Amino acid sequence: MWCVNVLLVFLTFFVLGQDPTEIVFGGVFDENLESGDHSDLTDQEAFKFAAYLASKENGLRFKAITETNFNHAEDVNIVQSICDYKDTAHVVNKWVYGPAEHRTIINFYPHSSYLTQAYFAILKMSEWKRFTLFYDDNESLLRMGDLLNLAKDDGIVVVLKQLDEVGDGIYRTSLKEAVRSGETNYVIDCNIVVLEEVLRHAQQVGLLTSHYNYFITNLDLQTINLEPFQYSEANITGIRIVDLSNELTYWKSQGIIRGDFNPHFDLSKMKTETALLIDSVIVLAKVISTKISFQNLTTDDDSCDSLKSSRHGYTISNHVKTSKHSEMTGLIEFDGNGFRSNFDLDVITLKDNGINKIGTWNSSKGLITVGHGAKHSIKASNSLRNRTFKVITTLTAPYTMLRETPTQLFGNNRFEGFAIDLIDELGKMEGFNYTFLIREDMKNGAKDPVTGQWSGMIGDVMDGTADLAITDLTITADREEAVDFTSPFMDLGIQILAQKPKNAPPSFFSFADPFALDTWMMLALAYVIVSLSFFIMGRLCQEEWTNPYPCIEQPEFLVNQFSLQNSAWFAVGALMQQGTEIAPIAVSTRMVTGMWWFFVLIMVSSYTANLAAFLATENPIHLFTDVYTLVDNMEKNNMRLGAKANGATESFFKGKNDSVFKKIAKYMKTHPEDMVKENKDGVKLAEDFNNYAFFMESTSISYETQRHCSLQGYGKLLDDKGYGIAMRKNSTYRKTLSMAILKLQTSGVLDDLKRKWWEEKRGGGQCSAVRDNDKTPPLAVQNVQGVFFVTIGGTILAVFLVIAELLISTYKISKKTKIPFKEASSIEMRSFFDFNSDVKPALGDKSKCGSKSSEGTGTSNNNLLAPAPQYGFIPTITKEKL
Template sequence: MVSSVLVILLFLVYTTNCYVKQVYKVGGLFNDENQVQAFTTAIDIMNKKYELSQMQLVPVPTIIPTHKVLLSYNKACKLLSQGIIGLFGPSSTHSSSYIQSLCDLKEIPHIETHRDLNLERDNTLVNVHPHPSILSRVVFDLIEEFDWKSMIILYDTDENLLSVSTILEFNSLGRTVVLRQLEVGNTNEVDGYRTMLTKVKLTKETKFVIVCSTDILETVLKQMQEVGMMTDIYSYIIADLDMQTIELQPFQYAGTNITGIRMIDPERKEVIATAGEIRKRRNVSDPLEDLAVIAAWKLKLESALIVDAVKLFYETIHSLTADDKMFINATPIYCKSNDNWAEGYTIINLMKMMSVEGLTGTVKFDFEGFRNNFIVDILELAPAGLLRVGGWNSSSRSFKFERPYKAPLSDDKQSSLFNRTFTVLITILPPYAMLTETATQLVGNERYEGYCVDLIDSLSKLLGFNYTFIVQEDKNNGNLNKTNNKWNGMIGEVIEGRADLAITDLTITSEREGDVDFTMPFMNLGISILYRKPEPVPESLFMFARPFSLSVWIMLGVSYFLVSLAFFIMGRLSPTEWQNPYPCVEEPEHLVNQFSIRNSLWFTIGALMQQGTELAPIAISTRTLSGVWWFFVLIMVSSYTANLAAFLTVETLVTPFKNINELAAQKEIKYGAKVNGSTANYFRDANLSSYNEIWKYMVRHPENMMSDNDDAVRKVESENYAFLMESTSIEYATERHCTLAQVGGLLDDKGYGIAMAKDSPYRNELSRAVLKLQETGVLTSLKIKWWKEKRGGGKCSRKSEGGAATPLDLQNVGGVFLVLFVGSVLAFIGSFVELAVRVYRISKGKKLPFKVALKRELKFFVQFKENVKDVPDSNTEDANDNNLIDKTEIEY
């Protein structure tokens, strides 16, 4: 029986141990949070993949600054003391060698993922990043494949230059290689790399190898475009493996030959799934960035290599521990001791023999421990985006191009804007289009500058079209002639086909959209009022009364009289307030009360003026009321002082009207709008009766209608005149004319658009491009440039609006009045309680009914002229008692 029980117990113990997971810690030294997220995500993915396995890895990551070598060493020692079975990182060349020496000494598997120019075979090191010398051959072979005879290498750091050092061998092969370091301009950081790139452009070289970090790559490409180095005569090879992570859309229609390389295929399902898991840990607020497909294109090589390294390490540990082949004993290792880990070499040797399929392709190592047999994708930027056109195999060191089939262009060339030339109609109207201010003679498009000129230029770079500006001399945006149903101005030019595009302060209206097409608005605005700046409020003799509103002053006066009356009443009710007028006489015949009606008024006003009086309350009730009144006075006086200071220091401005309705209601100020403009038409077609009255006024007074905004601005400055115009034009005028300001808010909501012929095939592409410029902040920067910086912008320093002080109302100080009221009520209750106690003692001593004694006190109380009272314990008081208490009261 006993043996059977033992057998069962042993079986249970055995089966239980079979399902208990062995937990192993894995350390990590990383430079930023992105690397930590990739590390922890990869371990979670592998743990879920082998959920039924008897082992489980637990990540122990640590973030260390790049240059902190000693800190890295100390953190590594701390991780070893926790019993880790492997150490990932650091991703820094500064501290990598120190950590590697430590791992070699302690025989701990060391896994790295960064590019190491001095990478050599080490006992315990596995680096999943391809050897830099091998990657350098990719660019070398590409140059040979393209048969470049000369080139310029643009690099940012010496380390990046050394990563493509094999290219320098071309100098000995009869080809010309020139080095140019990317340096920021000496004038200011805004200039960026433009000065340097302009000098490079003057060399007439058209073939470049760009070796720089992706942190600046997009900026470099944009500034190349700005200096004219993004045309079809230029060719670029980008040597960074993270090229696909930057925004390349602005360059894909330029016709430039841009070639790049990568090790991650963002269209693979495994890459998309892993990138999505990593992105979830970052709590990205933009909903589009949460998409796994977008995240896959943004996944950087360093994160992908960490995921692959974790996968390789996990598969190694799993193969060792599966089916109880080996039990790994994770023991703490200390840096100050001579011990090492006996099982480290077993793991590291097996890792170098393993082969796994990761995000960067096949992870496999040669006999020296360097990664081999991997494929680098060759990419080209086309109008359709970034396309894979081939691959480079590290084993054969050869290319295999698989260029996609390019369909012949359709005969209908209208379907695309690429390489088309458009006639763009503009008007000379600041800041939308102006003649360039220069002493030299200019020709062509260089004659013009302004917001619309820069906008068309940005669209052309984005979509790859050419353009020629022509000017609408009469500055007429376009109006419909109801008689012959024909348009004049810019709209008419577009309809007649004399201009492909028209751009200025051209408002999108339903009437215009009936005959032409518009892009989506590139600027949103509304109608408002331009008028002279508000004038300061004239000084007043009663300026001191302005900190409080009239209602507060009235309440303050009422409170003063009510509290004074309360002092008078409570003083008469409270026995303690009846005092001996002659302190030297121990038994006086009379008592006096200090709170007469005059003294009560004086005591209250003395506290209110913060001067005090010689009166001192004695009774609890009067002291309570005094404390509450003093608190009330403290708050009110402090509030008055603070608001008075604001009134005296802040200039309060006043304008004759505050909105369009007040403007229409008055008769002194003249007003108008632009003749036949969209603003005038808005009031003409409005359904509101008040707006119809404004239109009728404009019809009755045609002399107030202006043909030009500049004339209107001068009229507003010199006369008592208000001008109705778009808010953007008002903003431009107020930046340069400091006596003018916008009055009121916007009356409507509309936008400016680019006009083109009806049913134009360019509309959708141009609208998407405008939207792209809006999303990237280009439109905002252009507005800041031409409104606030160029041509006198920023001349008028703006004062913050709403700085005028406002009188304190009851809602601001109502709580203080409430405290005063509650305190007064409590003081009254105290007076009656005190009186009742006093009457009770007198009635008990005189053996009188309480009601009779109370009635006697109240009878004296209502004799307000009497301010002298008999002493209760004197004979006089007894006589008075007999006189005051009649027989009827005693019988009662």
């Protein structure tokens, strides 16, 4: 069983097991719509009538069963949900705003966008520069939204007024305000139930005279009683999709007797939605009879209580959308979204003798008027509306890809990508349908130099297998001789794809990188000069000469703390920001000290600020930077080159006279193993080998580097070209498609599509995210190894120096004290290894603050090895005779 919705009608049909030749249509109607006088043909009667007609036309027995259960128009959304779940055609014959969000919907009511074009064409024909729009509710205002936008873009002034129903005056209050405004042009959009009352009140307030012009948007204008307004001389214009004379002829051709269904029914009162209800049932019956195997229908159990989906519902929907029928409401065709697209509207006007037809509006040809003696066309003869194209493409990311979904998909729904979205946007803009075909061998097209025949998609377009071809199809001179191309939808050029350069290992003295060599040299020179300055100035300044023994008021000698060694050490302590125990005394030395400290502050701060950045910086090793350095270093770096075999990129190098490009073309010819069948193979080679350079279009490189973070593009674009949509030579729709592409470019739609498929979908943007989220990497040992080795080296050097100093000092003591060097060394070493004592013998030390030598005191050499006194001098003991 399939579920089909018509108007606010839940229509189901299934095959009865008892009688395999009878198909039962079940309809559930909105009970609020079934009221009315006996002269109207109700929806239930129309439903039965349609089933009766279907039985006569198709040789099958269609039976109608009706029920009224719906209470609200919103219930139709529930029906849509069920139809989507059951994969069942959903038929509507009521005005619906907005694009289709469901693949199962089929709307027999003219689509809003086409009706708006008709409204606007009629207003332009009437040369209205301003008008007042009367609307009755929110749906009416929504229905007029597109017309208001068109009027605004064309500079037409529009005043909005709602038809308020106030007290006994009903609509008179709103209409009186219109009289006082002085407006003469009016557009009325309201329910047909109140339209007659609105016109009657307008006549009462004096708005229906020869000075006023009206355009009625309701398609049922002819169904109300217009006789009271025929002689008002007001210019009342409207539209209709149902031609009553055609309906009468149609009914008579079917041998239908009016009394068979409603003896009181007046044919002239048939509403548009009623006629559409009849047409929808008849069209569905034709599709079932001619397109669906009747035997298969009897084997399905697709009731609404079953969890199974319909086997034929989606098929029926597709057949209805792609077929053409001529019924009571004229030509019935649908666009790819299931909306009524190609249809005719009669432009009518009210005269003394009743309704007169003054023209016709067609969604393809535009408005053609007769009464005004001129033709007004809003569509060119090469319009694409309602045409169906076979579009061939290849499964090349991100242009065309198979949709990733756990459910089985059919038709165009199987594919997604930039090219799919682009064709969809063009289809919506120009109103054409399309079916995608896939080129399995992935070939865009190349000309055989021997036979002159074209392969790939170009060949498919030329021989009529496809109408359009779209993918990463480059516009070239050779291809333009064979086919036509639209304006480029994407600009690009050839670029090099290869691995990102490897980082060079940090230098041994990377800690010295914050300063250049000349800075280090100047720093060393400054250190030497300052050290000498301290030494010289310290000796010149009297204040720097101090008493070494504070216990003696009149010392025999003065000492100066700024010896050459101390001066150098004082400068080093300041440079290392550690300081020393040496403190300058004189003003001049303190001045030099302050300047040196200031200099050190600036230099150390600058060094510290740059040190972290320099230690964390990695220097890449570039094998090449552009195509010229690539070719120059091919042998040195053992580089390999590649491109897509028999593609536009390879042809580019073959046709160039530049010596560098000739070398590349020669390499490609002699190394076919480096040429690839598809771009993705070249990307894999570039990712696996750091010496492989792959030539590819810049847009494809941009796509790949968003997903392969180890790759990047190199150099400038080698050429300037574009991707276009290919079609047969001298196609009449080339200009239309090109203009549509330009509109998409200027509106930013193409940029949005590129951002969607390059940076958002299918893993796009992950490399950008990695770069954005990267933190400063921790310093590895190799970044600071120089500091470690300098420290270790300095420590080892200090050990050797202390040993040398020990040996030299011991040798001097040995000479002075006449002690053998070996014995003196033994005494020093015993003291060194005596870790329990911090005192050692003072070999050869002279007393201080006393006599110059021990010899003068009469002391014996036996005290030579005695421990040094704690206070730095040896007391003299004299013996007096008693």
